[in-house]
Amino acid sequence: xxxxxxxxxxxxxxxxxxxxxxxxxxxxxxxxxxxxxKSARDKLSALEKAQPSTRSGGQEQSGIQDxxxxxxxxxxxxxxxxx
Numbered sequence: 390x391x392x393x394x395x396x397x398x399x400x401x402x403x404x405x406x407x408x409x410x411x412x413x414x415x416x417x418x419x420x421x422x423x424x425x426x427k428s429a430r431d432k433l434s435a436l437e438k439a440q441p442s443t444r445s446g447g448q449e450q451s452g453i454q455d456x457x458x459x460x461x462x463x464x465x466x467x468x469x470x471x472x
Contacts, residue, residue: 399420399462400418400419400420400462401418401419401420401421401422401424401425401459401460401461401462402415402416402417402418402419402425402459402460403415403416403417403418403419403425403428403429403432403457403458403459404416404457404458404459404460404466405432405455405456405457405458406455406456406457406458407455408453408454408455408456409453413458416428416432422459422461425459426459426469429457429458429459429469430469430471432457433448433457433469433470433471436454436455436457437454437471440453440454440455442454447471448470448471456468457469
């Protein structure tokens with residue numbers, strides 16, 4: 390798995406894992422965790438419209454819908470799930 394992201398100290402990064410390409414790409418950076426989480430939820434909503442769960446399997450383990458993550462300033466990466 391490759392990554393097209395760079396670490397930015399003090400920033401929360403919104404990352405998307407492209408299931409088809411098999412790599413991460415960076416959407417935006419945010420100053421706060423709350424901003425990043427809101428954007429991640431918005432991105433999940435947009436993905437649901439572009440890659441409907443009924444056809445992609447959604448965010449389930451076997452689904453092929455793109456995945457949304459936040460990378461914390463310390464490098465920790467968490468996956469954001471709908472709901």
